[in-house]
Amino acid sequence: MSTVPSSPIGLHRVLAPAGVLPQAADRLDPQSPPRSDEVLIAVDKLNLDAASYRQLHTAHNGDGAAIRDAVVGIVAERGKMHNPVTGSGGMLIGTVEAVGPDSPLDLNVGDRVATLVSLTLTPLTITDGLADWDGLSEQVPCSGRATLFARSIAARLPDDEPDDLSLAVFDVCGAPALTARVVDRFRDRVGRAPTVAVLGGAGKSGSLSLAAAVERKAERTVAVVRDDTEASLLKHEKLVDNVVIADATDAVATAEAVATVIPGGADLTVVCVDVPGCEHGAILATAEGGTVIFFSMATSFPTAALGAEGLAADVEMIVGNGYTPGHAGYAMSLLKTVPAIRSMFQARMTAD
Numbered sequence: 001m002s003t004v005p006s007s008p009i010g011l012h013r014v015l016a017p018a019g020v021l022p023q024a025a026d027r028l029d030p031q032s033p034p035r036s037d038e039v040l041i042a043v044d045k046l047n048l049d050a051a052s053y054r055q056l057h058t059a060h061n062g063d064g065a066a067i068r069d070a071v072v073g074i075v076a077e078r079g080k081m082h083n084p085v086t087g088s089g090g091m092l093i094g095t096v097e098a099v100g101p102d103s104p105l106d107l108n109v110g111d112r113v114a115t116l117v118s119l120t121l122t123p124l125t126i127t128d129g130l131a132d133w134d135g136l137s138e139q140v141p142c143s144g145r146a147t148l149f150a151r152s153i154a155a156r157l158p159d160d161e162p163d164d165l166s167l168a169v170f171d172v173c174g175a176p177a178l179t180a181r182v183v184d185r186f187r188d189r190v191g192r193a194p195t196v197a198v199l200g201g202a203g204k205s206g207s208l209s210l211a212a213a214v215e216r217k218a219e220r221t222v223a224v225v226r227d228d229t230e231a232s233l234l235k236h237e238k239l240v241d242n243v244v245i246a247d248a249t250d251a252v253a254t255a256e257a258v259a260t261v262i263p264g265g266a267d268l269t270v271v272c273v274d275v276p277g278c279e280h281g282a283i284l285a286t287a288e289g290g291t292v293i294f295f296s297m298a299t300s301f302p303t304a305a306l307g308a309e310g311l312a313a314d315v316e317m318i319v320g321n322g323y324t325p326g327h328a329g330y331a332m333s334l335l336k337t338v339p340a341i342r343s344m345f346q347a348r349m350t351a352d
């Protein structure tokens with residue numbers, strides 16, 4: 001454990017370019033011994049962010065070995081799992097191996113934890129070449145070391161849930177917390193509950209966002225999904241008031257589909273699709289004065305901003321910050337209290 005003073009936000013780990021925060025860095029130093037306020041994690045598993053995995057899968061035509069080589073290569077080159085195309089990362093689980101005496105994170109050696117800060121800023125080394133991964137799933141068995149800064153966040157893994165399930169829930173736990181916050185805020189401001197549309201409602205962040213909207217007593221919830229299979233699943237699980245089918249990248253079709261159940265558009269639209277090109281559909285599907293949460297990492301900020309301007313759409317647009325206070329505990333509570341969430345996550349992970 002080094003006693004050299006360090007930066008709580010990890011500036012001392014930035015190799016290039018100088019002066020940027022770790023998330024914006026091209027390369028981090030994952031090798032130096034932990035500083036007195038850092039925590040060292042022995043990594044078990046990575047959870048690649050859905051947009052990142054889909055991009056890698058598409059770029060390598062589904063060739064698992066090539067996808068594995070790409071991930072190993074990114075981490076070797078960048079000192080972190082930061083997909084250079086999507087700009088997104090994911091998170092990891094592992095066991096605390098060392099805790100600096102000045103760490104404020106309240107972790108102990110031996111704790112099983114999930115990191116709640118993105119892999120795009122987490123110094124990481126891989127020591128097994130990802131030999132146990134076939135390259136065909138978002139969850140990646142991995143031996144390696146990761147470092148948490150003083151200002152990082154991590155959650156202890158619950159003893160009563162499978163690690164893989166907790167990992168998948170924690171990865172997207174920012175979405176339900178932000179949805180709940182915006183639903184509450186709308187009610188306080190307008191004096192009634194909002195209508196809520198979720199694009200990609202059958203996915204992980206989408207189903208949790210729907211569960212959050214229901215838990216906060218949204219006036220009506222609608223899931224936009226892309227095919228009959230996802231629609232039947234959601235109807236079977238009874239998680240949502242209405243399910244409509246549309247390609248979320250088709251702006252007009254998406255808005256028309258939402259309007260069939262919420263004429264005039266949703267007060268809140270949450271984008272949880274893992275492909276690019278959903279900005280305009282989300283804006284068109286949202287009522288005047290409403291709000292769009294762009295949780296998807298495949299969102300283009302210029303496309304959203306210029307699209308709203310071009311449509312003269314008076315909508316508030318929120319970047320889906322992955323962190324909201326209490327987000328991990330809230331997502332876990334939805335997993336435990338909403339049976340549909342458990343079964344949809346389990347089905348998705350089995351299919352993976």
Ligand code: NAP
Nearest residue numbers: 050051200203204205226247248272273274296297320322
């Ligand atoms: P997911 O479980 O794969 O869900 C995505 C859903 O979108 C799936 O049901 C997918 O259907 C559906 N979909 C894909 N293309 C569609 C289309 N054209 N029209 C309608 N639906 C479509 O993904 P996730 O883990 O929830 O992640 C969703 C997004 O959140 C990703 O972009 C991810 O990067 C992002 N994310 C953001 C944060 C943050 O901090 N802001 C954190 C984690 C993840 P299929 O399964 O049939 O493809």
